[in-house]
Amino acid sequence: MDEELNLHHVGNTPLHQVNSIDANGNTVFAKCEFMNPTGSHKDRTFLYMVTELEAAGEIKPGMTLVDCSTGNGGAALAWIGKRKGYNVKIFMPEGMTQERKDQIREFGAEIIETDKNLFLNGSVQAAKDYMLDKNPEDFYFLDQGSSLLNKAAWLQCGNEIVSQLEGKNIIPDYFVCSIGTGGTFSGIAEVLKARYPSLKTIGIEVDKSAPLYSKKNNLVFTHKPHNMMGLGAGVLSCNTNESVIDEIVTVDGEQS
Ligand SMILES: Cc1ncc(COP(=O)(O)O)c(C=O)c1O
Structure with a gap:
């Protein structure tokens, strides 16, 4: 850990074009949250x-x-x-x-x-x-x-994404983000949906503990142990704003 890093280094992360996954002519950007001082969005x-x-x-x-x-x-x-x-x-x-x-x-x-x-x-x-x-x-x-301070923390990141996309003259079609507490997804999605009314959002859950996926598909929710730390806590948090989630996709933890 670089001792020079301090609190003002949190946030304002780059929006990076990911050329390796821009199949089918789509352009994909990743918000580089790993560049926060301790290495994560948290x-x-x-x-x-x-x-x-x-x-x-x-x-x-x-x-x-x-x-x-x-x-x-x-x-x-x-x-x-x-x-x-x-x-x-x-x-x-x-x-x-x-x-x-x-x-x-x-x-x-x-x-x-x-x-x-x-x-x-x-x-x-x-x-x-x-x-x-x-x-x-x-x-x-x-x-x-x-x-709910958790979700509120993410409005700023949503605003950053809007100004970064505006700087590139891009109107996004989709926002994709994993869901643990849902604070990250929901705070950003609230800002993006307000700014881009036609935007579709896709939340990612781990298949072994996917309460939103179960709810949307009328399945009985079960929590099984999995390897995706940060996701699938086994409960739905009040930080997950379901009204800004258009689709839920599950992923296999081992494969991920
Ligand atoms: C790597 C990683 N991704 C996603 C999440 C989920 O973030 P949130 O709790 O804001 O939904 C976490 C949570 O700790 C995490 O560590």
């Missing part, structure tokens, strides 16, 4: 949440911030917490990647591993149990799955 989610909660007087440096994550969100919160002067505790299902665990610990945060069979639901329950006897002056559970 830097935006947590920087926005922490900044808004500070402005609302809900949290202040010195407190302990708690959240649940399969890795990327935990790394983002750990990094932001370190820079802003918070302690961070991440509740995480067992079996997540060593590199993300190392990254979270390197930023000074603590990881509490929870039952892998319960996946993120188990982490959320463990975090809630942990908070029960904690002084709210000292501890705050951000809860990216249930806080």
